[in-house]
Amino acid sequence: MIGRLNHVAIVVPDLPAATATYRDTLGARVSEPVDLPAHGVTTVFVELPNTKIELLHPLGEGSPIARFLEKNASGGIHHVCYEVDDILAARDRLKAQGARVLGDGEPKTGAHGKPVLFLHPKDFCGTLVELEQA
Amino acid sequence: MIGRLNHVAIVVPDLPAATATYRDTLGARVSEPVDLPAHGVTTVFVELPNTKIELLHPLGEGSPIARFLEKNASGGIHHVCYEVDDILAARDRLKAQGARVLGDGEPKTGAHGKPVLFLHPKDFCGTLVELEQA
Numbered sequence: 076m077i078g079r080l081n082h083v084a085i086v087v088p089d090l091p092a093a094t095a096t097y098r099d100t101l102g103a104r105v106s107e108p109v110d111l112p113a114h115g116v117t118t119v120f121v122e123l124p125n126t127k128i129e130l131l132h133p134l135g136e137g138s139p140i141a142r143f144l145e146k147n148a149s150g151g152i153h154h155v156c157y158e159v160d161d162i163l164a165a166r167d168r169l170k171a172q173g174a175r176v177l178g179d180g181e182p183k184t185g186a187h188g189k190p191v192l193f194l195h196p197k198d199f200c201g202t203l204v205e206l207e208q209a
Numbered sequence: 210m211i212g213r214l215n216h217v218a219i220v221v222p223d224l225p226a227a228t229a230t231y232r233d234t235l236g237a238r239v240s241e242p243v244d245l246p247a248h249g250v251t252t253v254f255v256e257l258p259n260t261k262i263e264l265l266h267p268l269g270e271g272s273p274i275a276r277f278l279e280k281n282a283s284g285g286i287h288h289v290c291y292e293v294d295d296i297l298a299a300r301d302r303l304k305a306q307g308a309r310v311l312g313d314g315e316p317k318t319g320a321h322g323k324p325v326l327f328l329h330p331k332d333f334c335g336t337l338v339e340l341e342q343a
Binding site: 148200 | 210211212213214217219220221227230233234235236237257258259260262264281282283284285286289291302303306308330331332333334335336
């Protein structure tokens with residue numbers, strides 16, 4: 076069912092510093108920061124040859140990643156995102172197997188303008204999993 | 210400098226259960242478990258079209274991931290591994306920029322039989338980074 080690893084998301088306390096780390100220290104290609112107010116994050120995309128790293132920083136009040144940063148002051152890996160062909164079929168298959176889909180179970184529009192869902196970390200090896208319709 | 214994302218490593222408390230989650234629930238292709246006594250882990254490789262997920266479980270006494278599992282009973286993402294063309298050149302560039310290389314700074318032979326190094330999480334956005342010579 077799952078296809079490509081679309082991205083690994085890393086929450087960072089200082090987005091310019093993290094961008095410099097990936098660009099200058101690790102020598103990767105990075106994007107300009109992109110504000111995503113609907114998601115409560117500012118993102119910098121690190122382009123690797125086979126996938127992306129997304130550096131995330133809270134944007135505005137009530138950002139969904141604010142609490143993660145409180146608990147992980149240096150930042151840390153927040154989630155992995157796997158691609159699926161059909162997000163509703165994927166959701167229904169997962170639910171039929173007892174896996175918990177976060178929120179109301181309806182796909183939202185993700186950072187790339189595509190339908191996404193998040194799965195409960197306790198059902199996936201302690202890992203927050205995002206599914207994105209490819 | 211960094212190239213492909215070689216893998217994401219996820220430490221899991223129950224390797225057969227985690228394998229079943231990735232194989233049956235998420236529908237991915239998974240390997241048989243592979244014991245790596247020199248690394249103190251048993252690994253299952255999850256093959257995605259563009260990269261790998263490595264499920265890790267402690268093997269033997271003094272496994273380097275035992276403490277992680279004590280702190281993260283449900284498991285969690287342990288590290289990301291980026292490929293580099295020349296690991297000694299990469300190390301020297303990183304050290305020249307003040308980044309900390311773990312251990313004695315000499316590459317070890319990693320899970321894929323290639324030279325690897327680990328970088329200090331505090332210097333890389335709270336993320337343990339492995340470099341593997343491609």
